[in-house]
Amino acid sequence: MASTSFMDSDSENTKTNSVHVFLSSLVFNVAVAAVIMLLFCILRPRFKRVYAPRTYARTRRSTPISNGLFSWIPAVLRVPDEQIIHRCGLDTYMFLRGMRLMLIISSVVSLLSAATILPINILGTKGLTGLDSLSIGNVDSKSSRLWVHVGFFALAVVWTMWCIVGELRIYTHLRMWWLTHPDHAGSASASTVLVTDVPQSLVNDEPRLMQTFDMLPGGVRQVFVNRSSKELAKTVKKRDQLAHKLEKLLTKYAIQSIKQYDRAQSTGTMYVQPKRPVMRRGSFPYVGGKVEMFEYLAAEIAMCNHFIAQSLKQMDGFKRESSALVMFNKQVAAHVAAQAVVDYSPFSMGCVTADVDPEDVIWGNLRVGPWSRRLRGYLSFIVTVALTVLWTAITAFVGSLVQVQNLTKLEAFHWLTKNKLALGIFSGIVPSLVLAVLMAISPHILRLLLRLEGTPRRSLINLRLLHRLYFFQVWNVYLVNISSSSVQVIVANVVASPTSVLTRIQEDVPKSAMNILTYVLLLSFVGAAKEILQGVRLAVRYFVPMVMAKTPRSIARAERPAEFDWGAIIPTHTLVFLMGFSYMFIAPIVNWFVAVYFAMFYLIYRYQFLYVYNDSRWATGGLSYPKTIKQMLVGIYISEIYLILMMATRVYGTADSIMRLVVAVGILLFTIAAHLYINDVYMPAINHLPLKKAADIERNPLLASEFPDVLDTEDSVGFNDTKDMATLTIEQRKKRNWIYAMYSSLVPASAIALALRMFPSVLGKQTYFIDEVEAQALAPELTRAQSDKNRLSMFDSRPAADEDNRQLARMFSSPELRARPVCNLWVPLGNEKIFGRLLWEVEHYGQGTILVITQGTEITDRLRVSADMDFDLRGAEVTNKEELLNAQRQRTVCI
Numbered sequence: 001m002a003s004t005s006f007m008d009s010d011s012e013n014t015k016t017n018s019v020h021v022f023l024s025s026l027v028f029n030v031a032v033a034a035v036i037m038l039l040f041c042i043l044r045p046r047f048k049r050v051y052a053p054r055t056y057a058r059t060r061r062s063t064p065i066s067n068g069l070f071s072w073i074p075a076v077l078r079v080p081d082e083q084i085i086h087r088c089g090l091d092t093y094m095f096l097r098g099m100r101l102m103l104i105i106s107s108v109v110s111l112l113s114a115a116t117i118l119p120i121n122i123l124g125t126k127g128l129t130g131l132d133s134l135s136i137g138n139v140d141s142k143s144s145r146l147w148v149h150v151g152f153f154a155l156a157v158v159w160t161m162w163c164i165v166g167e168l169r170i171y172t173h174l175r176m177w178w179l180t181h182p183d184h185a186g187s188a189s190a191s192t193v194l195v196t197d198v199p200q201s202l203v204n205d206e207p208r209l210m211q212t213f214d215m216l217p218g219g220v221r222q223v224f225v226n227r228s229s230k231e232l233a234k235t236v237k238k239r240d241q242l243a244h245k246l247e248k249l250l251t252k253y254a255i256q257s258i259k260q261y262d263r264a265q266s267t268g269t270m271y272v273q274p275k276r277p278v279m280r281r282g283s284f285p286y287v288g289g290k291v292e293m294f295e296y297l298a299a300e301i302a303m304c305n306h307f308i309a310q311s312l313k314q315m316d317g318f319k320r321e322s323s324a325l326v327m328f329n330k331q332v333a334a335h336v337a338a339q340a341v342v343d344y345s346p347f348s349m350g351c352v353t354a355d356v357d358p359e360d361v362i363w364g365n366l367r368v369g370p371w372s373r374r375l376r377g378y379l380s381f382i383v384t385v386a387l388t389v390l391w392t393a394i395t396a397f398v399g400s401l402v403q404v405q406n407l408t409k410l411e412a413f414h415w416l417t418k419n420k421l422a423l424g425i426f427s428g429i430v431p432s433l434v435l436a437v438l439m440a441i442s443p444h445i446l447r448l449l450l451r452l453e454g455t456p457r458r459s460l461i462n463l464r465l466l467h468r469l470y471f472f473q474v475w476n477v478y479l480v481n482i483s484s485s486s487v488q489v490i491v492a493n494v495v496a497s498p499t500s501v502l503t504r505i506q507e508d509v510p511k512s513a514m515n516i517l518t519y520v521l522l523l524s525f526v527g528a529a530k531e532i533l534q535g536v537r538l539a540v541r542y543f544v545p546m547v548m549a550k551t552p553r554s555i556a557r558a559e560r561p562a563e564f565d566w567g568a569i570i571p572t573h574t575l576v577f578l579m580g581f582s583y584m585f586i587a588p589i590v591n592w593f594v595a596v597y598f599a600m601f602y603l604i605y606r607y608q609f610l611y612v613y614n615d616s617r618w619a620t621g622g623l624s625y626p627k628t629i630k631q632m633l634v635g636i637y638i639s640e641i642y643l644i645l646m647m648a649t650r651v652y653g654t655a656d657s658i659m660r661l662v663v664a665v666g667i668l669l670f671t672i673a674a675h676l677y678i679n680d681v682y683m684p685a686i687n688h689l690p691l692k693k694a695a696d697i698e699r700n701p702l703l704a705s706e707f708p709d710v711l712d713t714e715d716s717v718g719f720n721d722t723k724d725m726a727t728l729t730i731e732q733r734k735k736r737n738w739i740y741a742m743y744s745s746l747v748p749a750s751a752i753a754l755a756l757r758m759f760p761s762v763l764g765k766q767t768y769f770i771d772e773v774e775a776q777a778l779a780p781e782l783t784r785a786q787s788d789k790n791r792l793s794m795f796d797s798r799p800a801a802d803e804d805n806r807q808l809a810r811m812f813s814s815p816e817l818r819a820r821p822v823c824n825l826w827v828p829l830g831n832e833k834i835f836g837r838l839l840w841e842v843e844h845y846g847q848g849t850i851l852v853i854t855q856g857t858e859i860t861d862r863l864r865v866s867a868d869m870d871f872d873l874r875g876a877e878v879t880n881k882e883e884l885l886n887a888q889r890q891r892t893v894c895i
Contacts, residue, residue: 022131025518033525040533041069049869050534050541052611053561056869060087062610076606082707082738084610090178092609094171094622095570099605101167102577102632103598104746109156109581110595113588116152120145121588135587137510141650142657150660153585153643154667157636160581161674164629166745168682171625173708174741178621179689180697180704185331188808189357191221192327193334196351196456197370198225199343203320210326216337218330222805224812226325226366227318232311233816239304243823246297247551249277250827250842251865253294257834258859273834294838298845301823305849309821318817323366323456325356325812332694339688347371353457354688356812357619360457363814368454380449387445388472392480394438436522439477443469443568459620465567466627473575474634477519513587516579520590523576524597532604534612537562552826552857552867559869561614566624573601574628578635582642626686633675640668707734710741711749732763822884823850824877828865830854843888851884853877 044051045067054062065075085093117136124138132138139145184190202209203225210223256274264271277293328334334354342349347370368376446468450461541558580594609615647661697704736756743752756762810818825842829835829852839852856871878884 019131021514022517025521029521029525033529036526036529036533040529041072043533043538044072047538047542049559050538050612053559054087054611054614057561057614062087065611072607073603076603076610079606079610080738081742084606088609088613089615089619090174090622091566091618091620091624092564092613092615094174094625095566095628096602096605096609097167098570098625098628099573099598099602101163101745102573103595103602105160105163106577106580106591106595106598108159109584110588110592112152112156113584113591117149117585118588120148131514131587131589132511134589135510135513136585136646142652142654144656146647146650146660147656149585150643150647150663153639154663156584157640157667157671160636161671163745164632165674165678165682168626168629168678168686170710170741170745171622172682172685173710175621175686176689176693177704177708179331180693182704184621185697185704188327188811189355191329191331191334192325192354192356192812193337194323194325194351194353194356194361194456195342195349196323196366197347197349197373198322198324199345199348200322203322203324209324212342213326213328213333213337216328216333216340218328218333221327221329222808224325224327224809226321226323226363226814227315227817228321228363228367228814229311229318229816232308232318232819233814235304235307235311236816236819239301239308239819239823242297242301242304243825244551244553246294246301246842247553247825247827249293249297250825250829250838251551253277253838254828254835255859255863255865258831259863261834271834294842295845298842298850299847302845302847302849305821305823306847308819312817312819312821315817321366322369327808327812330694332689332691335688335694336691347374351456353460355621356457358812358818360459362451362456362458362461365451365454365456373454376453380453383449384446384468384472387442388475391438391442391472391476436519436527439473439572442472442476443565446472447567459618459623462567462618463620463623463627466570466624467631469568470571470574470631470634473571474578477575478516478578510586513583513590516583517587517590517593520576520579520593520597523572524593524600528597528600528604531601532607534562550865552828552865553873555865555867556869556873559867562612564609564613564615564618566618570624570628571631573598574631574635577632578638581632581635582639584639586642586646623687626683629678633671636671637668640664640671644668706730707737707741709737710744735763820879821849822878822880824853825850826853826857826873828854828857828859830858848881848884851878851887 040051048055048064052062052064054060055064065072081093081097084096118134121134121136121138124133124140124143126138126140128135128138136146136149139149178184179190198209202212206223206225209225210220213223214220253274253276260274261271278290279293279296280290326334326337328337338352338354340352342352350370443465447461447465450464450468455461455464576594576597580591580597583590644661644664647657647664651657651661739756739762740749740752823846829839835854839854842852843850853873853876855876856868856873858866860866876887878887
């Protein structure tokens with residue numbers, strides 16, 4: 001009896017602890033998130049430079065939101081997806097679409113589980129209490145009610161795979177639309193490929209290299225063999241450092257002068273300029289004569305600029321690197337080249353990438369040889385595996401330190417055992433918080449490893465980081481750390497009694513749901529609130545400039561909109577999807593809060609991308625989206641393995657139990673078949689422009705601007721026969737296509753067509769459905785002259801002028817070869833009475849290579865430097881001596 005009483009007491013304590021941990025964690029996270037969100041709502045209208053920098057951007061500007069406390073919520077929800085693509089780009093839209101997809105799947109599965117398996121779990125016969133009563137562990141292993149779990153899981157997997165296939169179909173059309181749209185196809189980068197590991201024979205023979213790629217459609221427009229000069233790069237770096245130092249010195253002197261001038265005006269005395277800073281010419285103290293620092297720095301900058309100018313005239317003497325950029329006359333040729341086998345020699349020109357932006361290239365990595373790149377790749381993989389194992393040990397050690405059962409053994413933490421609220425908060429928050437902090441460090445290490453491999457492009461590093469970080473987190477966060485308690489229990493019991501392994505799996509695996517739940521709660525509320533508050537950005541914008549940003553240029557840099565870390569953030573969201581999907585039939589409560597997680601982040605990210613983030617440097621056409629889909633498939637596979645294991649532990653030789661296992665295996669085989677279908681049908685068409693699409697666009701350039709029909713109704717006879725897929729006007733056709741793009745992956749297209757027929761006003765007034773061919777005949781068409789003009793603008797095969805070739809050659813050169821032999825200083829010397837002569841002297845010492853820009857900046861009454869963010873500094877800067885002389889002539893300075 002005593003033993004039974006002890007067991008009942010222990011069970012009651014487990015129930016009480018699990019409930020207290022859950023409730024304490026929930027209340028704490030919700031309270032912290034509410035405070036942070038309220039703080040954001042209060043700060044948002046007061047700090048628009050942090051919370052709405054895109055409302056004053058020069059391009060793709062967003063409409064300002066009213067200052068109401070919660071007015072931002074309906075404002076961001078009302079923005080249509082079409083505007084998101086135009087304002088933020090396809091990458092952002094596909095990321096938000098992925099968040100929406102995971103939100104919808106989690107929400108639908110949560111509602112379905114609440115109506116099916118949750119009542120069965122609660123009414124189970126195992127007698128479990130607390131949160132354990134909500135899991136599958138409360139259902140008797142011999143009960144036929146387990147068929148509901150299997151049926152529920154099968155329905156969820158089939159519908160999810162159907163949604164994924166539909167999403168990839170839509171994404172394929174959207175990506176082809178993005179690739180051929182004039183905004184992208186008309187750029188030089190769209191028709192350019194980066195070729196690495198070029199043989200020395202072709203590096204020294206550009207005509208032969210051009211002839212190699214001239215076999216492709218339209219031929220080659222220009223070839224740029226990469227060159228480098230360490231001496232020139234060193235000089236450019238030195239010039240930029242001197243210019244930054246001179247800007248700081250001039251700004252500091254300007255503040256001192258204004259301060260002394262104001263003091264002279266207030267006292268009625270004569271204004272005397274402050275003593276100018278001086279320095280010694282020699283490298284050692286007290287050696288060499290003194291010279292004014294303004295004169296010395298300006299003269300040094302002039303010497304650097306003269307060297308840069310002379311070097312750029314002798315570019316033919318620079319070292320040729322084993323890489324080149326090839327620009328084609330037609331965009332499709334670049335995509336064909338990226339898929340072709342260029343050379344038959346081993347490791348020769350094996351890496352050809354299309355859509356090359358010079359700002360995206362890591363120029364130093366282009367010098368890495370093919371053998372070195374492969375060796376570095378192997379070493380990077382080994383280090384990643386070793387890091388994963390090491391991180392497992394670190395997180396396990398640190399996690400064990402903060403486990404409440406270990407801390408309460410210490411005298412300093414005995415008080416936790418007497419305070420249930422503090423015990424619950426500590427158990428539910430601290431381990432998850434420590435884990436989140438440790439995981440925040442790993443992306444930086446993995447990104448460094450990928451860069452050291454010799455990866456030639458930053459976007460490629462981020463795309464590769466998506467997978468590497470995801471599997472790193474799946475192991476360290478999901479399989480090892482979060483489930484460590486259950487794993488330890490299972491291993492300990494298996495060692496003691498190997499025959500009990502199946503029994504321990506079905507009893508102990510559901511218990512790990514509490515660890516996952518507390519982690520999801522932390523990310524759902526505190527993580528989402530932290531994302532929108534932008535505390536670090538707020539400090540950088542308003543507090544760091546007071547200490548560090550002392551020049552107009554440094555203040556303007558602090559004003560730049562934040563950038564989204566694609567490679568590090570996306571894996572975290574797909575990991576949370578894995579947590580919810582894998583436990584949806586084991587412990588449905590986990591998936592409910594996963595749905596809350598995606599709802600919170602979807603709303604917040606819509607605001608962040610529309611008003612905060614600047615994603616101009618990340619333009620891959622949504623290539624991160626297929627990787628997101630692949631990571632979702634990993635979550636589905638893991639959940640199916642869970643189901644097979646759970647059903648295998650419940651096989652007792654009966655036909656009923658065996659059939660459940662067979663169905664579980666069948667679900668896995670269905671997913672594999674669907675995955676193979678995805679790889680065969682959609683994956684080959686995702687990265688590159690298909691020939692048929694390029695031919696259609698060249699035949700009718702108007703198609704490049706029209707939003708695509710994601711259902712391919714023009715190629716479907718069935719839709720033409722039903723006469724319910726076309727509308728009278730082009731605007732209505734466009735709106736119809738948007739509706740199909742938004743919802744055809746979630747519900748059947750026939751249901752959407754039926755809804756549009758029943759409610760034609762959705763597409764606009766005076767709408768009626770007609771035959772697709774009829775609609776095309778009624779739609780306005782381009783004239784032959786307009787078609788030819790558009791075709792030439794997008795697919796121009798005529799040779800470019802020499803000046804255009806020189807500009808292109810410079811644009812696709814390494815940074816040191818793009819350096820200008822002039823220097824633009826931006827300093828607050830606008831007061832001609834005080835600084836007129838100083839401005840003239842600095843430009844004079846610069847020997848015609850320095851321009852001092854005084855517009856857009858001033859010194860305030862509080863003697864602080866301000867920079868006008870609406871001032872176009874790039875428009876005021878000069879690029880050569882002729883422009884510099886013209887700018888000086890147009891400026892009137894009193895000396």
